[in-house]
Amino acid sequence: MPSGQLSHVKYYLRFESRTELPERSPPLRRLLATGAAISLAALALLSSPAAAAAPPAAPPPTAAGDTRDREAVAPPPAPLELQRQALRRQALEEVAAGGAAAGLRAEADGTLPRTAKVGKQYVELAQERKDKVFVILAEFGDRTDPRFGGTPGPLHNTIGKPAADDNHTLWHRDFDRASYQRQFFSTDPGSASMRAYYRIQSSGRYDMDGTVTDWVKLPYNEARYGTDNCTESGQCRTNWDMIRDATAAWYDAERAKGRTPEQIRAQLAEYDVWDRYDADHDGNFDEPDGYLDHLVVVHAGKDQTWGGGAQGKDAVWAHRWFAYWNQAGTAGPEGNKAGGTPVGDTGIWAGDYLTGGENSGAGLFSHEFGHDLGLPDLYSSDGDNSVNFWSLMSSASYLGKGPNTTGQFPGDLDPWSKLQLGWLEYTEADAGRRTRAVLGVSGYNTADPQALLVHLPPSVTRTELADPYEGASQWWSGTGDFMDNTLTRTVDLPAGPAVFSSRVWYDTEQDFDFVTVEASTDGGRTFTALPGSVNGAPVPAKGLSGTSAGWAELTVPLDRFAGTSVQLRLRVTSDGNTHGRGAAFDDLRITADGGRELLRDGAEQGANGWTALKWSRTEGRTGSEQHPRAYFVENRRYTGYGSLLKTGPYNFGFTGDKVEFYPYQQGVLVWLWDTAYSDNTTKAHPGAGLLLPVDSRPQALRFADGSLLNARAQTFDAPFSTRPTDRVTLHRAGVPLVIPSRAGVPDFDDRHGTYWNADLPQLGVKVPDTGTHLQILKETADRATIQLTPSAP
Incomplete structure (x- = not known):
């Protein structure tokens, strides 16, 4: 990109009519023209009293502060979701890299395409459609399982009314079907629905509707499904049984009404029109795949995210997952056996799902639905980071408009998450180059871009491996x-025996990360892990794991594929916890009967027919990876869902369940996107993460006794601005801390500025020195004018 040139990337609306709209049209007028408009009243609801139609619940009380310490460890993604995220991450790293991004802009209007091809697989980049969401209301039965115990129920409408001094919990007398229909799908003026939220976040590119069932009763009590007594990481797999029993209970109830399986199937077929994982590998995501597209199970009682109420640790955590993914290959709809549970005799299955408690509101369900669309959590899985109320995918799922509305409204998505979904209208620039940009508000499209994406030089990491088994590379x-x-490569095998052999070296987390050799006979649609031996011992069913003692000899028979063309691939997977140095292969051979070599590759001859997804050839024993990086610069204002940053952030500053509310500040928020990291767990890597907002004031806020203010409040004044901050008073156990109004910080400079503080190691950001200086020239109610210049020497 030439110095100083801005590339203005705009997305347009594609609903059922697929009508393209004129350039520069104000987004709300564009939406009205398509017949899929965001109601202006949906924006107005954020400056009017909260609707009482769909009151959700509040976050768990924490006496020491308002940190999200009740958040469950997220369950590991199912393999298909892990693969989808990896493909999307690979594609969007090109966006961060800058110059390579042009390869993604295949459409005539210069926008990112809806899909991209990574290697031989397709990935969906833009969620631009209208989805249908199926919501089941499920209360618990009387049966108990002696393994888990617990009390019967709960039934719905048994959550107690909040005490007089509880000003954060939402409650109403009747959590009936109509209240959830409004909470999820209402478009009425003033509604606080999940549908209204996503229409605004996407600026009308994405819409939803659906149905909510009557309450159905599960056979067991909540402890049977919600127990924490398991050995799995994250949620227990007993949660899957709740999905199985909820779908079965609904189906049985419909049959009891006299409906036939064919009638029920016809209804559910309307909820299976999206091929989420491109099961047939044809790049067409707008087709059925045999699974419900979006399944929500609302369970009776508080979920454990809110403390679990009377059920406590027996309560189900709010989460999103894929039921019975471990049965992939044997269970599932005909032609796409990815696991899951059947919905009666309809032939349609439930796989991906999300769940939350009876009094969980649009905030929490919008957060979990973000996962359903493919977004990861941005909070730390261990400790704190700086995201907090700045994104729905962290604490902004807990916002409101004052007393007893906490969680009723979700806060805005961050710009990176919008980019993931194809909803971000942005402008681009290069680090250290002179550029001026005018930004509109970040919450929704205006005539000005929502964000500036500043491309930075990549970081480079080097990993010491074993010396190559032969030659100079591996x-x-x-x-x-x-x-x-x-x-991956395609191999034409002759009739008769054949074998794949290789030298392999691996360093992975034992029993959690795996190395497999896999084959596909259907053009890459499905792959099967192949049995073999390593140093003469059988390869475990899940693959190689742990650490090899130097180079090992791997042998995999291919006789079963004799006379066919197969895709053969080497695959390395890891979870979200500890990881090793990966795996290396050298001296790869495919040998036919009689010793005839069909392939011999020592990584010395370039790609040599292989398609690499995140694999590379080393120079000697050192593996090298480049990691694209970028800044997002956005303009946060109290408009749309952004107004909730003025009313929603809260602090448990007193004894009991009383909270105090305080405003997050307006201004220009700078985020560092660093693809060297896959999470935001800054306790493991202080000052660094996948996506972190930079705090313009990284100095620690302390009470008079020297103790630190909680993490959520530390970053309330993170934005850069020409304007002074508000005076804010917060408490801890009733003891006040007065934070005076402070002068604005209008300049960000990654060469001369310091944005990480050893007193708050998990909250600051160690920005790279790219010579980028950003200055805010002007701020109005809906615009910010900024200038990028090279940093001073």
């Missing part, structure tokens, strides 16, 4: 969390 999988990295 194939290396790369390393990191949430890996799903593959090296």
Whole structure:
């Protein structure tokens, strides 16, 4: 991109009519023209009293502060979701890289395409459609399981009315079907629905509707499904049984009404029109795949995110997952056996789902629905980071408009999450180059872009491996969390025996990260892990795991594929916890009967027919990876859902359940996107993460006794601005801390500024020195004019 040139990337609306709209049309007028408009009243609701139609619940009380310490460890993504995220991450790294991004702009109007091809697989980049969401209301039965115990129920409408001094919990007398229909799907003026939220976040590119069932009764009590007594990471798999029993109870209730399986199937077929994982690998995501597209199970009682109410640790955590994914290959609809549970005799299955408690509101359900669309959590899985109320995918799922509305409204998505979904209208610039940009508000499209994406030089990491088995190079999988990295080629096998052999070296987390050799006979639609031996011992069913003692000899028979063309791939996967250095392969051979070599590759001859997804060839024993980086610069204002930053942030500053509310500040928020990291767990890597907002005032806020203010409040004044901050008073156990109004900080400079503080190691950001200086020239109610210049020497 030439110095100083701005590339203005705009998205347009594509609903059922697929009508393209004129350039520069104000987004709300564009939406009205398409017949899929965001109601102006949906924006007005954020400056009017909260609707009482769909009152959700409040976050759990924490006496020491308002940190999200009740958040469950997220369950590990199912393999298909892990693969989807890896493909999307690979594609969007090109956006961060800048110059390569042009390869993604295949459409005539210069926008990112809806899909991209990564290797031989397709990934969906833009969620531009109208979805249908199926919501089941489920209360618990009387049966108990002796393994888990617990009390019967709960039934719905048994959550007690909040005490007089509880000003954060939402409650109403009747959580009936109509209240949830409004909470999820209402478009009425003043509604606080999940549908209204996503229409505004997407600026009308995405819409939903659906149905909410009557309450159905599960056979067991909540402890049977919600127990924490399991050995799995994250939520227990007993949660899956709740999905199985909820769908079965609904189906049985419909049959009891006299409906036939064919009638029920016809209804559910309306909820299966999206091929989420491109099961047939044709790049067409707008087709059925045999699974409900979006399934929500609302369970009776408080979920454990809110403390669990009377059920406590027996309560189900709010989460999103794929039921029985471990049965992939044997269970599922005909032609797409990805696991799941059948919905009666309809032939349609439930796989992906999300769940939350009876008094969980649009905030929490919008957060979990973000996962359903493919967004990861941005809060830390261990400790704190700086995101907090700045994104729905962290604490902004807990916002409101004052007393007893906490969680009723979700806060805005961050710009990176909108980019993931194809909803961000942005402008681009290069680090250290002179550029001026005018930004509109970040919450929704205006005539000005929502964000500025500043491309930075990539970071480089080097990993020491074993010396190559032969020659000067070896194939290396790369390393990191949430890996799903593959090296694939097509092989035409002759009739008769054949064998794949290789030298393999691996360093992975035992029993959690795996190295497999896989084959596909259907053009890459499905792959099967192949049995074999390593140093003469059988390869475990899940694959190689742990650490090899130097180079090992791997042998995989291919006799079963004799006379066919197969895709053969090497695959390395990892979870979101500890990871090793990955896997290396050298001296790869495919040998036919009689010793005839069909392939011999020592990673010395370039790609040599392989398609690499995150694999690379090393120079000697050192593996090298480049990681694109970028700044997002956005203009946060009290408009749309952004107004909730003025009324919604809260602090447990007193004894009991009383909270105090305080405003997050307006201004220009700078985020660092660093693809060297796959999570925001800054306790493991202080000052660094996948996506972190930079705090313009990284100095620690302390009470008179020297103790620190809680993490959520520390970043309330993170934005850069020409204007002074508000005077804010917060408490801890009733003791006040007065934070005076402070002068605005209008300049960000990654060469001379310091935005990480050792007193708050998990909250600051260690920005790279790219010579980028950003200055705010002007701020109005809906615009910010900024200038990028090279930093001073």
